[in-house]
Structures are given as structure tokens and as C-alpha cells.
Amino acid sequence: MTSFRRGAPIRRLLGMTLRVAIVGGGPAGIYAADQLIKSEAAVSLDLIERLPAPFGLVRYGVAPDHPRIKEIIKALQRVIAHPDVRFLGNVDFGVDVKLEELREFYDAVIVATGAMADRDLGIPGEDLDGSHGAADFVSWYDAHPDVPRTWPLQATSVAVLGVGNVALDVARVLAKTGEEMLSTDIPAHVYEGLRDKTITDVHVFARRGPAYAKFSPLELRELAHSPNVDVIVHPEGFEVDDHSMQHIQRNKQSKMVLDTLANWVGREPEGKPHRIHLHFLEQPVEIVEDPARPGTVGALRTERTRLTGDGGVIGTGEVTTWDVQSVYRAVGYRSTPLPGIPFDHAAAVVPNDGGRVLDLAGEPIPGLFVTGWIKRGPVGLIGHTKSDAAETVAHLLAATSAVAPSRRPEDVDAHLAHRGVAVATHESWELLDRHEIALGEAEGRLRIKVGDRGEMLRIGGVAGAE
Ligand SMILES: Cc1cc2nc3c(=O)[nH]c(=O)nc-3n(C[C@H](O)[C@H](O)[C@H](O)COP(=O)(O)OP(=O)(O)OC[C@H]3O[C@@H](n4cnc5c(N)ncnc54)[C@H](O)[C@@H]3O)c2cc1C
Numbered sequence: 001m002t003s004f005r006r007g008a009p010i011r012r013l014l015g016m017t018l019r020v021a022i023v024g025g026g027p028a029g030i031y032a033a034d035q036l037i038k039s040e041a042a043v044s045l046d047l048i049e050r051l052p053a054p055f056g057l058v059r060y061g062v063a064p065d066h067p068r069i070k071e072i073i074k075a076l077q078r079v080i081a082h083p084d085v086r087f088l089g090n091v092d093f094g095v096d097v098k099l100e101e102l103r104e105f106y107d108a109v110i111v112a113t114g115a116m117a118d119r120d121l122g123i124p125g126e127d128l129d130g131s132h133g134a135a136d137f138v139s140w141y142d143a144h145p146d147v148p149r150t151w152p153l154q155a156t157s158v159a160v161l162g163v164g165n166v167a168l169d170v171a172r173v174l175a176k177t178g179e180e181m182l183s184t185d186i187p188a189h190v191y192e193g194l195r196d197k198t199i200t201d202v203h204v205f206a207r208r209g210p211a212y213a214k215f216s217p218l219e220l221r222e223l224a225h226s227p228n229v230d231v232i233v234h235p236e237g238f239e240v241d242d243h244s245m246q247h248i249q250r251n252k253q254s255k256m257v258l259d260t261l262a263n264w265v266g267r268e269p270e271g272k273p274h275r276i277h278l279h280f281l282e283q284p285v286e287i288v289e290d291p292a293r294p295g296t297v298g299a300l301r302t303e304r305t306r307l308t309g310d311g312g313v314i315g316t317g318e319v320t321t322w323d324v325q326s327v328y329r330a331v332g333y334r335s336t337p338l339p340g341i342p343f344d345h346a347a348a349v350v351p352n353d354g355g356r357v358l359d360l361a362g363e364p365i366p367g368l369f370v371t372g373w374i375k376r377g378p379v380g381l382i383g384h385t386k387s388d389a390a391e392t393v394a395h396l397l398a399a400t401s402a403v404a405p406s407r408r409p410e411d412v413d414a415h416l417a418h419r420g421v422a423v424a425t426h427e428s429w430e431l432l433d434r435h436e437i438a439l440g441e442a443e444g445r446l447r448i449k450v451g452d453r454g455e456m457l458r459i460g461g462v463a464g465a466e
């Protein structure tokens, strides 16, 4: 790796090391660090992360029963272990350190804080008890340390709104048994919640036709692999028009998804104890309150739509009421504004030009950059954040020079110590990582996650943690 960095030692001798703060330790931030350490510049990087553990949605979004995808952590871990990178975990940007302070300590700042909130659906009843955002449920089953440890799963029928990969993850976890999930990295409290759930039927609703489902083909086919779950594609609404055909001709993934769904339409269920129902051309219009339990979900109302021939749909006025006791809204994630950083509230991203953050006049703000989901919105796979980082880092290197003598890492350390922040380091993450792997080994599993922030810090031996 050092062979790529011919200029680095000379610049370092001249005291010209570029100090960069990367805010957010998910894949976007880590790939930005990777691009910087592979560049010609002499760099010194701090990865500032709110959680005691790195990897963002790879650790706290990717489903526990997808361990193969989580393998990418090994490559990300190598970047964090690089001598020019420091992991500063348990540090909340905007609270423990502010933008003006980062401006003092670093030559450039890259914001890579992703998207953690649920996008609003905007229908009546969205705020009832039992109407859940997918992001919250995902955080629970992935043992995110900032969410409650219990989750209400005492329903028999539930609805999942949206037909993206998050909807697929949520529907699968709701339908599979706790026993099926026990070989994964879920801690005891998540296993117990899943073991005790009473759900038999999961109804997934798409407002458009099957050609426009945003599932990945592999993940869709995997639904049928559970010995406990029948997948039922309902024939009503399974409509494919000319535009659908043009769409699948342009998009190989959509074609594979449509082929799989078409194979399943009208197939007889095998009598497995749980069912996932896929309904197309049903637009959610209201989450209905249960009159017997005021304030809680009692049903979902959808309106049948019809294809308009241009990829869109229009309501037909035909309304169906579904007897469900909870609703999971999987209609997309949303980034939230950060103190001191411009934010485009309509698009829910930081306004930018190829990763250069723009001010209100549309001019690039010197030394301030953005990458990942907060740069371009909450779509795309982990791999997409790599090309994203390349674009942002190219702009950063073209526009930023180190001041001599360099800003010093000790300055930010002193600031955080003064604020009383218990900083998790790369070494503390390694201790936690080894601890989780050992917990897993004892039960024949790859890992068992620790989901309590205090415990994570204590296991990591973080100085100053209670
Ligand atoms: C439920 C779900 C499952 C997914 N599964 C897959 C999959 O199987 N395969 C795949 O390829 N892609 C998957 N994706 C997509 C993938 O996770 C994203 O493309 C990727 O994680 C986006 O990277 P990011 O770094 O921009 O954001 P994130 O991964 O969200 O990382 C952002 C980081 O910033 C930190 N942060 C936020 N605010 C602050 C703050 N104020 N101070 C300090 N740190 C902060 C967060 O804690 C987080 O660690 C999934 C997405 C979701 C939502």
C-alpha cells in the first residue's frame, strides 16, 4: 500500500501532513479514509463515530441472517487499522465536537453520517402505537445500542409497506422463527423477542406492479428457503403492461425479480406455519385505529391502483381493509440535518457538487466535503459508497492543502478530554470484536453482539467509561 504513496514521506518531513476529520464510521467514511491513505498525499485521519463500534449500517442495518455480506467488515477493518487512521468512537458530532472546532483541528472535514431515520409516509394513523418505522425495527434486531431492548411482536397479522430490500429484510425477520435466527449474531434479548412472537401472516404491499419491485433477485429467492415460511404472491394486482416490459428489458435485475414472482403467482401454499403474502397495486391510504384499544393499530386500508402506462399508478377508488395489528413502514430511510452543516430539507441531503458542500449561494465551502448516503440519498449498496468516496476525495485533494506546521492530533484529544468524552479507539474496538467472537464461539456461532453502550465501552477498556 505504501508504494502508492510516493510523495507522502517527503511531505511529512516538511511537516505538510493533511489532517482530515471524517465524521461517520460507516462504509462511506471508511472508503473515504481508504482513498486518502492510498493517495499521494501525506495524511493523518481521524474517523469520528457516534457509536463505540465502527461500520455503520454494515453492522446495524445488514440483516443478521446475511453473514456473508457482513464479511465486508474484514476489508473495512484493515483501513481502520492503518497507522495513518485513528478511530475516535463514542464521539457525537454536534454534541461532543462542533464544526467550528473541527475547522480548528483539521485542514478538511468529510461528513459521512448516512441516514438513520424513517421517511414519513404521510397517511393518517402513521403515529398510532403499532405503526413502526422499518429503521427502528432493524436497529432493534441488529442490537443498536441506542434503541430499547424490547420490541412488541404480539400480533398475528402484520403489514409491511414498500417493496425494497429493507421491506424484504423486515418481512423475512418477522416471518422466520426465533430458532431459525439463533445461529446468527443476535444477542439474547433479540432472540427472546423473536422466539416469543405470535405472528403468522406478513402482508407486504406494493403500490406499483411487480415489474417495479426494488428487490434484489437473490434476496427475493431466499424468501422461499425457510422451512417455516410459505411465500404467496396474490394474483389480484399482478399486472404487467407494455411499460413494465420495456422496464425489465432495460433492467436485468427487475427481469429476474419479475420471473421469480411470476413463478410463484397462484402457487399452492405448502402448509408451513408462517406466510409472507405479496400484494401488488395496493397503495396504503390509512392506518386505522382499533376502537377497542384507542391509540393503537387495528387495521390497514389500501386503495387498489392501476398502471398508467408510464411506470406510474393511479388510484381506482376500490378500498380494502386488512385485519392487521401492526404496520411496518419500509418506504425508505432519511438523513437528518447536522449542526452547522447546510441541509436540503426537500431532498434530505447535504447540498453538494460531487461531494463539495455548497453554501446557500450554491458556492463550495472550502474544506467541507460529504460522501455516502447523506451526499446522494438513502439508496444503493455498500459497494456504491466506494465510488462515491473516490469522487469526494478527488475534489478534496484538488482543493485542500495542509498548513505547515501541521495541525496536531493531540489538540482534538485534549478537546475531547476537556469535554469528558470517553473515546473508544481502534484498540477498544478490537477488544470488543474479540469478545463478541469468543461469545459466539462458545455457542458455535460466528459472533454474538453486545448491544449495550456501557458494556461495549467497558469490554473495550475505554478510559473514562462508567
Ligand atoms: C436495513 C438495511 C440493510 C442493508 N443491507 C445491505 C446489504 O445487505 N448489502 C448491501 O450492499 N447494502 C445494504 N444496505 C445499504 C448499505 O448499508 C448502505 O449503502 C451504506 O451503509 C451507506 O453507507 P454510509 O456510510 O453512507 O451510511 P451508514 O452506514 O449509515 O454510516 C453512517 C455512520 O455515521 C455515524 N453517525 C451518524 N451521525 C453521527 C454523528 N452526529 N456523529 C458521529 N457519527 C455519526 C453512524 O453511527 C454510522 O456509523 C442496507 C441498508 C439498510 C438500511
Ligand SMILES: NC(=O)c1ccc[n+]([C@@H]2O[C@H](COP(=O)([O-])OP(=O)(O)OC[C@H]3O[C@@H](n4cnc5c(N)ncnc54)[C@H](OP(=O)(O)O)[C@@H]3O)[C@@H](O)[C@H]2O)c1
Binding pocket: 121, 161, 162, 163, 164, 165, 166, 167, 169, 206, 207, 208, 212, 213, 214, 216, 219, 283, 284, 330, 331, 332, 333, 378, 379, 380, 381
Ligand atoms: N440485501 C441487500 O442487498 C439490501 C438490503 C437492504 C437494503 N439494501 C439497499 O438499501 C437501499 C435502501 O433500501 P429501501 O428498501 O429502504 O429503499 P428502496 O429500494 O428505495 O425501496 C423503497 C420502497 O418503498 C416504496 N415507497 C416509497 N414511498 C412509498 C409510498 N408513499 N407508498 C407506498 N410505497 C412507497 C417504493 O415504491 P416505489 O418504487 O413505487 O416508489 C419502494 O418499493 C436500497 O438501495 C437497497 O437495495 C440492500
